Amino acid sequence: MSLTPEQLQRIALLARIDVAPAEAQAVAERLNQVLGLIDQLQSVDTQGIEPMAHALDTQLTHQRLRPDEVTETDRRDDYQQGAPAVEQGLYLVPKVIE
Amino acid sequence: MLNSALSDLSAALAAKKLSSVELTRLFLDRIRGLNGSLNAFITVDEEHSLAQARVADERRSKGDAGPLTGIPIAHKDIFCTRDLRTTCGSRMLEGFTSPYDAHVIERFAAAGAVMLGKTNMDEFAMGSSNETSHFGPVRNPWDATRVPGGSSGGSAAAVAARMAPAATGTDTGGSIRQPAALTGVSGLKPTYGLVSRYGMIAFASSLDQGGPIGKSAADLALLMNAMAGFDARDSTSLQRPAEDYTRSLGDSLQGVRIGLPKEYFADGVDPEVLACVREATKWFESQGAKTVEIALPNTGLAVPVYYVLAPAEASSNLSRFDGVRYGHRAKDYTDLASMYRRSRAEGFGTEVKRRILIGTYVLSHGYYDAYYLKAQKVRRLIAKDFAEAFSRCDLIMGPTSPSTAFPLGAKSDDPVQMYLNDIFTIPAPLAGLPGLSIPCGFDGKGLPVGLQIMGNYFSEAKMLGAAHRYQQATDWHLRVPRETAL
Numbered sequence: 033m034s035l036t037p038e039q040l041q042r043i044a045l046l047a048r049i050d051v052a053p054a055e056a057q058a059v060a061e062r063l064n065q066v067l068g069l070i071d072q073l074q075s076v077d078t079q080g081i082e083p084m085a086h087a088l089d090t091q092l093t094h095q096r097l098r099p100d101e102v103t104e105t106d107r108r109d110d111y112q113q114g115a116p117a118v119e120q121g122l123y124l125v126p127k128v129i130e
Numbered sequence: 131m132l133n134s135a136l137s138d139l140s141a142a143l144a145a146k147k148l149s150s151v152e153l154t155r156l157f158l159d160r161i162r163g164l165n166g167s168l169n170a171f172i173t174v175d176e177e178h179s180l181a182q183a184r185v186a187d188e189r190r191s192k193g194d195a196g197p198l199t200g201i202p203i204a205h206k207d208i209f210c211t212r213d214l215r216t217t218c219g220s221r222m223l224e225g226f227t228s229p230y231d232a233h234v235i236e237r238f239a240a241a242g243a244v245m246l247g248k249t250n251m252d253e254f255a256m257g258s259s260n261e262t263s264h265f266g267p268v269r270n271p272w273d274a275t276r277v278p279g280g281s282s283g284g285s286a287a288a289v290a291a292r293m294a295p296a297a298t299g300t301d302t303g304g305s306i307r308q309p310a311a312l313t314g315v316s317g318l319k320p321t322y323g324l325v326s327r328y329g330m331i332a333f334a335s336s337l338d339q340g341g342p343i344g345k346s347a348a349d350l351a352l353l354m355n356a357m358a359g360f361d362a363r364d365s366t367s368l369q370r371p372a373e374d375y376t377r378s379l380g381d382s383l384q385g386v387r388i389g390l391p392k393e394y395f396a397d398g399v400d401p402e403v404l405a406c407v408r409e410a411t412k413w414f415e416s417q418g419a420k421t422v423e424i425a426l427p428n429t430g431l432a433v434p435v436y437y438v439l440a441p442a443e444a445s446s447n448l449s450r451f452d453g454v455r456y457g458h459r460a461k462d463y464t465d466l467a468s469m470y471r472r473s474r475a476e477g478f479g480t481e482v483k484r485r486i487l488i489g490t491y492v493l494s495h496g497y498y499d500a501y502y503l504k505a506q507k508v509r510r511l512i513a514k515d516f517a518e519a520f521s522r523c524d525l526i527m528g529p530t531s532p533s534t535a536f537p538l539g540a541k542s543d544d545p546v547q548m549y550l551n552d553i554f555t556i557p558a559p560l561a562g563l564p565g566l567s568i569p570c571g572f573d574g575k576g577l578p579v580g581l582q583i584m585g586n587y588f589s590e591a592k593m594l595g596a597a598h599r600y601q602q603a604t605d606w607h608l609r610v611p612r613e614t615a616l
Contacts, residue, residue, distance in 0.1 A: 035491070040487070043487050043490050043491050043494065044471075044487060045471075046490050046494060047445060047474075047486050047487055047489075047490040048449075048452070048467070048470040048471050048474055049471060049474045049475050049478070049483055049486060049487070050468075050471040050472055050474075050475035051475070051483075059483075059484070059487070062484060062545055063484065063487060063488060063491075065544075065545060065546050066437060066484070066488055066545055066546060066549075067488075067491075068546070069433065069434050069437060069546050069549065070434045070437050070438050070488075070492075070501065070505075071434075072430075072431065072434045073431065073434050073435065073438070073501070073504050073505055073508055074500070074504070076431060076504075076507075076508050076511070078504060078507035078508060078511070081507040081508075081510055081511060082507070082510060083503055083506030083507050083509075083510065084506050084507070084509040084510035084513060085336065085506060086336055086366075086562075087322035087323075087336055087337060087559065087560070087561070087562030088321075088322050088323055088366075088368075088562045088587075095365070096365065096369065098362060107229060110229040111229050111455075112455075113227075113229065114225075114226055114227060114229075114455075114456045114457075115454070115455050115456060116453060116454070116456075116457075116458075116459035117459070123454050123455060125454055125466050125469065126463065126464075126465050126466045126469055127465075128465075128466050
């Protein structure tokens with residue numbers, strides 16, 4: 033599998049990362065090197081093998097749950113201190129609704 | 131003091147031979163002298179460290195001291211800290227200060243340890259050379275023209291140059307063990323789930339695990355006693371009885387079965403590295419251990435599996451950096467979508483963007499089964515290799531890295547060559563298994579070689595015990611780089 037600069041731009045849009053047209057060729061070439069590496073997996077026989085999603089899925093039998101109780105206090109001001117733009121407790125972004 | 135074991139530092143503090151303030155000053159001075167050339171620390175706040183040292187001294191005078199009280203420790207800049215900024219080696223978080231401490235930071239604070247500063251790292255822990263850091267590369271104390279390994283390169287270099295008695299790191303595909311090997315120090319990646327990931331900035335959540343970097347296995351055991359433990363805020367944190375990781379340091383090696391995977395002693399590994407590792411395994415045999423040849427036949431597939439799964443998980447984890455709640459926001463944009471795209475294009479470096487793009491691609495419609503699901507299946511084959519191997523041996527040994535430290539710039543333009551450097555460290559985290567690296571010699575250029583010891587789930591104490599026995603008989607771990615002589 034090999035990506036063209038056009039396909040790369042589609043992936044970049046999905047990833048919400050601008051790739052300058054002048055760089056697209058070079059970025060695609062590096063990505064294709066990596067895709068060449070991971071394409072080795074295609075030749076492996078994995079018939080009947082269960083996918084392993086978690087590093088300890090053979091060790092853990094169930095997901096731990098906690099009681100449905102409020103455990104966090106309101107620290108909105110702390111959490112918004114590092115935000116690029118806030119007003120009256122809200123995060124500001126460019127207008128999205130006309 | 132600069133080259134002392136943690137237990138000796140602790141004893142000196144207890145005997146009032148020196149105070150934590152004096153000890154902390156000693157290391158802060160060392161950092162001031164060496165950091166300009168090595169770039170191991172991103173952030174140091176001397177006043178903050180000294181204030182913590184004064185608190186530790188007070189604690190000790192009240193008789194409320196544990197083994198780490200008053201001992202300065204450096205933290206990888208991936209662990210969130212309320213008092214010092216947390217950059218994760220990225221422009222994205224250049225000005226970020228966390229509103230909370232990571233669990234690991236809380237644990238060391240509770241133990242009375244002093245935070246010495248935040249260490250440099252590959253951006254978002256993505257790299258094997260520390261060259262992807264926004265704050266510039268770390269240099270290897272053994273040869274400043276060479277890399278220290280990565281991604282915990284700053285922590286490893288800091289310990290190697292004796293700028294810190296010990297440090298924390300994180301390991302996703304080798305980021306503790308490989309830099310430990312390349313800088314001649316000791317590092318442990320614990321079993322997945324032992325150290326809480328709360329407040330540890332996420333890269334690939336099914337693999338990420340925090341662990342200690344220190345001068346010796348005995349030091350790693352003390353650090354693990356502080357770091358490991360259940361934390362309800364990490365859904366993968368394991369509820370297990372507390373362990374004393376020092377408990378097996380005195381154990382005999384008689385009858386211990388050591389597996390030597392033939393894939394780890396194959397062509398392509400630097401012969402000087404293999405010679406040092408073979409010498410070490412012979413020493414274990416001389417102590418009554420039995421070596422057995424084993425096979426881990428899917429070793430060669432670990433790197434391709436990792437470069438599907440880790441980027442896939444990263445592309446999801448790093449979607450949180452959107453220029454809205456924290457982190458870099460671009461100055462020029464036309465609408466919300468362009469604000470996201472520009473902020474991320476400017477805030478992330480080349481390697482991070484590359485991995486996000488790969489991850490996005492392998493998860494995208496039409497490719498998910500061919501890449502992501504396939505990689506998860508091969509991941510199980512790799513885990514099965516280990517399960518089979520551990521039915522025949524207690525520990526697995528081999529090289530940590532196929533080569534010693536390489537020159538800065540040597541692989542930075544060739545991602546695949548860089549990735550293949552982690553071939554022996556990637557398999558253990560894929561299986562969730564613990565692994566450690568200890569120094570076992572030097573090559574002809576005077577660069578350190580790492581011996582990797584892997585064990586079954588939760589066998590950290592046994593692994594540390596074997597490593598400690600070796601370190602009692604050798605002095606590789608006590609050698610200090612000439613460029614940073616004491």
